[in-house]
Amino acid sequence: MLKYLLKRLFWMVPLLVGISLISFLIMHLAPGDITSTEASFNPKTSEESRQKLRELYNLDKPVIVQYGLWLKRMSTLDFGHSFASHQSPVFWEETDAEGNVKKGMIQEALPITLLINVLSLALIISIAIPLGIISALTQNRLPDRSITIFVFIGFAIPGFWLALMLMYWTGVAHNWLPISGLHSLGADKLSMIGQWMDTLKHLALPILISGLTGLAGISLFVRNGMLEVLHQDYINTARAKGLPENTVIYRHALRNALLPLITIFGLSIPGLIGGSVIAESIFAIPGMGKLFYDAVLMRDFPVIMGILTIGSALTLIGNLVADLAYAWADPRVRRGVMS
């Protein structure tokens, strides 16, 4: 087991290097850099000062040299500083000579995005699994048919459109929920619990939307998994030896049908992180998606690279955790991993 874990962790290094190389090349082969966006804000910027800026950021060197420099810094986990945002550290907080602490950009954005995703996953699990079970147990009858229709609509509904509609309906028309940002005005005067409630209220819509759009796939998956398991021999055996139907379904069938879900959740991480861009920019939530979108528009290379690297590392770790959890839950897989 330990050997397997070490092997997997070891493999992550070349994968991450590959990921960062590809991201770096894509970014640098495309036209434009920070100097072209800064210049557009300040038309007086001369070609000479732009050149100076390029030298300062090493943008005048060949791409492969720049990548080497980036990789060298990364080997000490130094993500560098933002070009655009007042030299803020990209990843983690830093204390300068005067003792002022500057928060890292990813350090501030990541927990928000993670919170949204964890809560919407919880929402998905608590709704999708019962739906999938009902659907499988009433196969081709009315409940199954209606759930299937719901699932197909859930697949097809554009998340940003749903966001817009719900934002209008709950925020503008009825004024039930706040529609943008993370905190209300004056929220810092509230108690600890009050502040949490305020943030949760702001996150309610984004969570609801990513939950609703993610529901469909999972519930269809549970349905098909259940149907497949219910046709297995051991279910017949369980029924034949006279176990009550509930025990057969919830103890024998469900556990096996839910196992592959672990892998599905592991695989859905890049989609969830990537999907945060649109929701966060609609609701003006300062998470990873919004940070990335702004960085891309400013061609803020260190921030873009930092987010792509962290996002990919999270994906790899997520997959590893999913595989380990699967091995832990399923003895058949465990034997394969151990050997």
Added chain:
Amino acid sequence: MKRITQNPLALAGLIIIGLISLMAIFASWIAPFDPDAIDVKAILLAPSWEHIMGTDGLGRDVWSRMLFGARISLLVGIVAVGISTLIGIVLGAIAGYYRGWVDTLIMRFVDIMLSIPTFFLILAVIAFLTPSIWNIMIVIGLTSWMGVTRLVRAEFLSLRGREFVLASQTLGAKDYRLIFKHLLPNSLTPIIVSSVLGVASAVLVESGLSFLGLGVQAPQASWGNILTDGKEYIEFAWWLSLFPGLAILITVLGYNLLGEGLRDALDPRTSNRK
């Protein structure tokens, strides 16, 4: 073909896609107004007999813009999937047929591409290019071929060991004959299903990009950018946001229904169970 029309899912999907494609193809004949014609006397009119989907902030007829937007959305979806399917078939066939180090190399590359959050990757590329529908098609195509590659490789690996392929090989068939005569035709079903489903997600991605302002640019109409305009007027012109969203939903639904229906109809394993 008969199996497809007998499958209710596939049939429903086919009808939806057929209707929308017809509207897109004949947009110039169906559209009652010029989609780009600005009319200052008809700004933000609610749906009526004259303007069945109302007008936008510049007095343009929304129904006409929706029809021309359908062209863009379908075109982007289909061309992008064409690109990704082609890349996927070529790489998957090479990996699955030759195996060995080429296979390892290609599959590691697939792993790398799959580990980068997809929408970030698309955004990182698209923001550096001048936004145009051609660039969007290419970028969506270049960032969504990984699934097809894995699929084709898996099909090739399993088909290679089958008797009819071994027999042909024993009879001295060349690589290209084996690939194009035996392996590829027998892998077509899953490829077709995955490309139909691929169009659905490409349409969603395109509308998302256009919504963020990084996709199809004004004045050219796309469902995504009509929706962006709609966002500005959401408090007093609901029709601007409602119709483009519904159009995207119905189109994506159509492709998903067709894809799942085809899978059911063409895959003997699942169709028996029903």
